[in-house]
Every structure is written in C-alpha cells, then in structure tokens.
Amino acid sequence: MNICLLIQGGPIPTSALSTALNFAREAVSQGHVLYRVFFYKDAVHIANRFNSVSADENDLQAHWTVLAKDSDTDLSVCIAAGQRRGIVSTNIADGFSIVGLGQMVEAMFESDRTVTF
Amino acid sequence: MRSVLYLIRKFPGESANETIDLMLVSGVFEQPTSVVFSGDGVWQLLGDGSKIERKDTSRALNALPMYDVESLYVSEESLAKRGIAFSDIDIPVKAVSASTVTELLHNHDVVIGD
Numbered sequence: 001m002n003i004c005l006l007i008q009g010g011p012i013p014t015s016a017l018s019t020a021l022n023f024a025r026e027a028v029s030q031g032h033v034l035y036r037v038f039f040y041k042d043a044v045h046i047a048n049r050f051n052s053v054s055a056d057e058n059d060l061q062a063h064w065t066v067l068a069k070d071s072d073t074d075l076s077v078c079i080a081a082g083q084r085r086g087i088v089s090t091n092i093a094d095g096f097s098i099v100g101l102g103q104m105v106e107a108m109f110e111s112d113r114t115v116t117f
Numbered sequence: 118m119r120s121v122l123y124l125i126r127k128f129p130g131e132s133a134n135e136t137i138d139l140m141l142v143s144g145v146f147e148q149p150t151s152v153v154f155s156g157d158g159v160w161q162l163l164g165d166g167s168k169i170e171r172k173d174t175s176r177a178l179n180a181l182p183m184y185d186v187e188s189l190y191v192s193e194e195s196l197a198k199r200g201i202a203f204s205d206i207d208i209p210v211k212a213v214s215a216s217t218v219t220e221l222l223h224n225h226d227v228v229i230g231d
Contacts, residue, residue, distance in 0.1 A: 006229060008132075041135050081135060101142040108119055108148070114227045 002035045003027050004111035006104060010042030017046055017060050020117040024067055034073040036107040037064075039096075040081050043117075047077045048086075049093035065095035076103050120149035122225035125158035129171060133161055136231040137177050144184025151188035151225060152181070153218055154210065158231065159195045162206045178208045192218055 005024060009016025024034055039046060046061055053059045068075045076099040082088060092098060108114050123140045125133055143150040154162055167173040181189060189210040196203060196212065203212050213221075222228055 008230075040139070041132060080138065084131075101139055102146065104139065105142050105146045105148060108121060108143075108227055109146075114119075114229070116229055 001032045002111040003032050004035045004107040004114045005037045006114060006116045007039050007043040008041040009117060011046045011060055016117040017043060021063055028071045034071055035111045036074045036076055038104045038107060039077045044077050044082045044085055044087045047093050047096040049091050061093055068095055118148060119226035121227040122151045122153060122221055124228060124230045125154045125161055126156040127231050128157045129161045129166055133231045134172050134174055137174055140186060141184050144186040147185060150186045151221060153190045153221060155192040155195050155218060159191055159201060162191060162208050175208060
C-alpha cells in the first residue's frame with residue numbers, strides 16, 4: 001500500500017514527529033511504501049540543520065533521515081510554512097527537500113492512505 | 118480522485134490559516150474538497166482578524182467557491198454552545214447537525230485536521 005504522512009505538530013511541543021516516526025518504521029517493515037512524508041506547520045522545525053541535541057536526548061532529525069535513506073522516502077518540507085519559521089534552503093538539513101503545497105495534494109492523490117500527525 | 122475533508126476545530130490562528138492555504142491548493146488541483154468548522158473552529162467564521170493583529174482569513178474563506186471548494190459546513194451544535202447566531206456569519210457555509218458531520222467524515226477518502 002502507498003502511504004503518505006502529513007505531519008503538522010512541532011518536534012518540541014508535541015510528540016507528532018516521534019509518533020509518526022514509529023508509524024513510518026512499522027509501515028515500512030510491513031512492506032508498505034511511504035510515498036511522501038510532508039512536514040507542515042510547526043513540524044518543519046525538524047528540518048533545521050542547526051538543531052542541536054544533547055547526547056542523552058533522542059535525535060529525531062537523524063532518525064528521520066536514516067529512515068528516509070533506508071526506505072527511499074521523500075522528506076518534503078513545505079516552503080511557505082518553512083519561510084514563516086526561518087527554515088529555508090540555507091539551513092535545511094541533508095535529506096530534506098523544500099517543496100510547495102501542491103506536492104502534498106499530489107501525494108494524497110497517489111497514496112492509498114493519508115495519515116496525519 | 119480522492120475526496121478530502123478539512124476539519125477546522127481550533128481557535129483562529131496560524132494553524133487554521135495554514136490549513137486554509139492547504140485547502141485552497143486542494144481546490145486549485147480540482148480535488149473534491151469539503152470543509153467542516155466545528156468546536157472552537159467556528160470562531161474562524163466571525164469577524165476580521167486583522168483588527169487584532171491576525172490575518173484576515175474571511176477573504177480566503179469567501180474565495181473558496183472560486184477555487185471550486187463549495188462544500189463548507191458548520192456544526193450547529195458548536196454554534197449553539199458558543200451562543201453564536203448563524204445569521205452573524207457572512208461566509209457561505211451550511212449549518213449541519215452532529216450526525217451530518219459524522220456522515221461527512223465517513224464519506225470522504227481523506228480527513229485532515231488543523
């Protein structure tokens with residue numbers, strides 16, 4: 001099954017990004033295809049390459065990029081939501097790409113399921 | 118083509134504004150799109166946010182029919198609980214019961230909250 005994830009909750013105030021990560025890992029392990037992971041609203045903060053995590057904390061950004069690499073998944077950051085929050089091409093972390101909202105709508109068409117977090 | 122329902126439940130603010138941006142793009146792509154205002158999301162239908170340093174979303178909401186988004190609904194229970202009269206709303210929405218909202222949730226392929 002093709003699955004698309006829309007993540008809207010921020011990495012610090014909500015658990016959206018870790019819950020979505022667990023969901024994504026399980027979906028991939030069951031043989032589903034992650035068509036696209038779309039980071040919108042405060043979730044775009046995950047893509048800031050200046051995010052610095054202490055050694056005893058969970059590096060969510062690294063977990064996402066590893067998952068994306070292993071499963072050949074697009075990590076798409078909304079350009080408009082990113083610009084509002086200072087996540088732009090100069091500070092985007094490796095493994096993430098900046099795209100327009102149309103990519104989210106297209107992903108809804110192409111996926112069998114759209115799951116939001 | 119997958120139908121999508123946007124569910125606006127939060128107080129007006131940046132979160133709802135960005136959901137409105139997404140629904141406009143859905144409309145541009147001619148995706149069958151419906152919008153339900155429920156809970157505190159019904160406040161989105163009132164007043165001009167720019168008077169209190171917020172974005173005025175009423176223009177975007179009024180423009181939705183031009184983007185082929187013509188199915189706008191508001192929960193009548195949510196309005197009643199907040200003492201809002203349907204006549205105070207000047208955005209083209211239809212007041213519906215909670216059971217109709219449930220039906221709408223079942224009838225769409227994708228549901229996206231704000």
